[in-house]
Amino acid sequence: MRTLIKFLLKYYYFLLFLLFELFSVLLVIENNNYQKSSFLNSANSISGNIYKSVSSFKSYIDLYQKNETLSAENSRLYNSLKSSFKSNKISLLEIYDSTYFQQYVTISAHVINNSVNRQNNYLTIDKGKKHGVSEEMAVISPTGIVGIIKNVSNNYASVISILNTNLHISAMIKKNDYFGSLVWDGKNYRETTLKDIPNHVKINIGDTIITSGYSSIFPKGKLIGVISDFEHEKGGNFYLITVKLSTDFKKLSYVYVVGNLLKQEQKDLEKISEND
Amino acid sequence: MIKLILRNIWRFAILVILQVILFNNIQFSGYINPYFYIIFILLLPFETPKWILMLSSFLLGLSIDIFSNTIGMHASACVFIAFLRPHILQYIAPREGYEASSLPRIHYYGFSWFLKYSTILILAHHIFLFYIEVYTFSGFFYTLSRALLSSIFTIILIVFSQYIVYRK
Numbered sequence: 001m002r003t004l005i006k007f008l009l010k011y012y013y014f015l016l017f018l019l020f021e022l023f024s025v026l027l028v029i030e031n032n033n034y035q036k037s038s039f040l041n042s043a044n045s046i047s048g049n050i051y052k053s054v055s056s057f058k059s060y061i062d063l064y065q066k067n068e069t070l071s072a073e074n075s076r077l078y079n080s081l082k083s084s085f086k087s088n089k090i091s092l093l094e095i096y097d098s099t100y101f102q103q104y105v106t107i108s109a110h111v112i113n114n115s116v117n118r119q120n121n122y123l124t125i126d127k128g129k130k131h132g133v134s135e136e137m138a139v140i141s142p143t144g145i146v147g148i149i150k151n152v153s154n155n156y157a158s159v160i161s162i163l164n165t166n167l168h169i170s171a172m173i174k175k176n177d178y179f180g181s182l183v184w185d186g187k188n189y190r191e192t193t194l195k196d197i198p199n200h201v202k203i204n205i206g207d208t209i210i211t212s213g214y215s216s217i218f219p220k221g222k223l224i225g226v227i228s229d230f231e232h233e234k235g236g237n238f239y240l241i242t243v244k245l246s247t248d249f250k251k252l253s254y255v256y257v258v259g260n261l262l263k264q265e266q267k268d269l270e271k272i273s274e275n276d
Numbered sequence: 277m278i279k280l281i282l283r284n285i286w287r288f289a290i291l292v293i294l295q296v297i298l299f300n301n302i303q304f305s306g307y308i309n310p311y312f313y314i315i316f317i318l319l320l321p322f323e324t325p326k327w328i329l330m331l332s333s334f335l336l337g338l339s340i341d342i343f344s345n346t347i348g349m350h351a352s353a354c355v356f357i358a359f360l361r362p363h364i365l366q367y368i369a370p371r372e373g374y375e376a377s378s379l380p381r382i383h384y385y386g387f388s389w390f391l392k393y394s395t396i397l398i399l400a401h402h403i404f405l406f407y408i409e410v411y412t413f414s415g416f417f418y419t420l421s422r423a424l425l426s427s428i429f430t431i432i433l434i435v436f437s438q439y440i441v442y443r444k
Contacts, residue, residue, distance in 0.1 A: 013326045017359035020334050024355055027348030028408060047296075047343050054297050115344070117303045119410050122345045158345065186410065187418075 048112075048156040051124055055112040059253065066253055073142055104219055107132055107257040109139075112156075116163055116189035116249045123147065123159040127257060133157045136217060138258045144223045144247035145169075145211060146255050157257075163189055163249060171224055171243075172212040173203060179212045182224065182243070189249055191228065194241040201239075203230060209243050216266045219258060280321065288336060291316050296343040307422050310430045311350075313340060314401055315437065317357060318394055319381065322374050326362065333358035346409070353405040357397050364396050382438040394434050395427075402427040 008015070059066065109131075113124035127133050129152050139146040139159050147161040160167050165186045171194055172179035180196035194209060207227045213220025228244040260266075295313040303309055317333050337354030341347050365374075370385060378384040380393065406423040 013330075013359070013362070016327060016330050017355065020330055020355040021352055021359075024334070024337070024348045024352035025408075028352065029348075031347040050293075050296070050343075115300070115303075117307065117309050118344075118346070120346075186415075 048124065048153070051113040052126060052156075055110075059110075062251075062253075065251075069142065070254070103260065103262050105132070105259045105261060107259075109133075109157075109255055109257055111252050111255055114161075114249065114252055116161075119165050119186045121161040121163040121249075122150070123161055123252070125157050125159060125255065125257070126155070128153050128155045128157050130154050132259070133257050134259065136263075138218045138222075138260075139255050140218075140222055140258060141247050141252060141255045144225065144245060145218060146247060146249075146252065148217055149257065161249065162192065162245075169218070169224075170212040170214045171209050173197070173201070173227075174208040174210050174221075176201065179214065180238075180241075182209075190245055192225070192243050192245060194227075194243050195233075195238060197239045197241060199232060199237050199239060203227060203239065203241070205229065216260055216263045219260070284316075284320070284332075287319075288316055288332070292336070292339045292343070295340055300344060304429075308425050308429050310426060310433050311402065311405070312430060312433050312437075314354065314357065314398065314430075315434050317354065317361065318397060318434070319379065321379055322365070329361065330355065330358045349405060349408050352408060353401050356404050357401045360397060360400055364393065368392055368396075382435075387435075390438065391431075391435060395431055398430050398434070399424075399427050402430065 107127055109125040109127040111123055112126050115121045115123075123139075123146070125133075125139070133149060133152055135149055135152055137149045139149060145162060147159040147164070148167065149157050150160045151158045162169060162182070163184050165184055167184070169182040170179060171182040178197055178201050180194050182192055182194050184192045197203070205227055209224045209227065211218040211220060211222045211224060223246050225243045225245040225247075227241055229242040230239050232238075233240045291313045295311070299310050299312045313336065316336055317329075320329060320332070333354040334351055337349075337351035338347075340350040344350075365380070368389065370389065375384070380390075382390045402423045403420070406419050406426075410419050
């Protein structure tokens with residue numbers, strides 16, 4: 001007994017170290033494996049508020065460029081207004097059209113925290129539960145897709161950026177509809193990789209990559225980027241394609257959160273088929 | 277004594293805020309990110325009880341983690357260097373030992389001593405942090421080069437800060 005106490009006293013610092021280290025590593029593993037929603041993330045109110053005031057200061061710095069983009073988008077939207085078209089309609093009958101109904105809702109948001117230099121990058125936006133944002137909604141910017149909502153608090157939401165090595169997104173080549181999965185390799189923030197496109201498909205540098213719409217999160221046909229390089233995977237039947245992202249994540253400021261109103265219906269149906 | 281504790285609590289808060297607001301936004305070419313906040317662990321007084329050293333390092337890492345969505349990563353790296361610090365201090369001690377009521381700073385022990393001290397601890401912290409972040413040993417040299425580049429940047433910042441902020 002005495003030797004045990006002596007041993008503990010002699011090595012107490014080492015044991016203390018082991019205890020703390022084990023606890024921290026457990027935290028890391030817990031967070032990496034399950035992406036659990038916990039209150040210890042940047043969507044909580046204290047860090048959310050600090051980030052918001054910092055970003056409100058930062059947004060002054062590149063105000064000129066932001067205004068430019070916004071006014072360009074405004075003019076594009078004005079152009080698509082009904083009032084800017086001259087009608088060619090001859091018949092005066094109004095027809096109620098039941099062929100179309102709304103599938104996607106869009107909420108605009110402001111990015112208040114962002115990173116590109118880690119292996120698993122996240123963003124924080126200033127819209128939350130109150131504004132109708134919920135988990136697993138898609139986030140896109142005027143120039144391309146951004147990520148998927150991970151955690152939501154009342155006023156803020158955190159977003160898994162596509163610059164995250166854990167996120168896989170279903171993407172397709174626009175010209176021939178072959179689809180594969182899009183994963184970031186953790187190196188360059190302007191580039192990502194597209195896998196699972198079979199070798200017999202003809203592709204060229206410059207081909208456009210869009211979302212496939214199979215996952216029920218992203219709408220079909222949203223821009224991701226263009227092929228900048230490709231090679232044959234060693235010993236495999238698939239290409240390894242490098243995609244240049246159309247969105248510059250360092251300049252990201254305004255984004256849109258897109259929710260799919262029919263997501264639950266699609267999921268339920270797919271679940272039934274899987275159970276058979 | 278109370279003054280010393282209060283001063284360190286202030287320093288803790290200011291360094292966390294500086295790291296989150298300023299240094300996390302310095303990202304040269306998307307690779308280099310200085311982690312200046314560990315200067316808190318470097319500059320704690322020699323006589324700090326070991327358990328306080330360990331606990332404050334853990335809390336420091338955890339606060340950075342909460343702000344950057346990397347739960348546990350900075351905490352584990354900080355705990356690691358808190359464990360190393362007493363051993364390193366013993367290893368590079370000057371011949372006559374450390375004087376009572378002096379602090380581990382350039383002002384007391386000179387440039388080359390401080391450079392040796394900070395380089396060892398910063399390298400240990402960055403290498404540990406970058407490997408636990410990628411969570412794999414594939415791409416070993418790529419991760420190592422990222423860790424080394426960031427370390428060099430942090431070392432320069434911390435040594436410079438000794439001449440600018442902590443002059444006395």
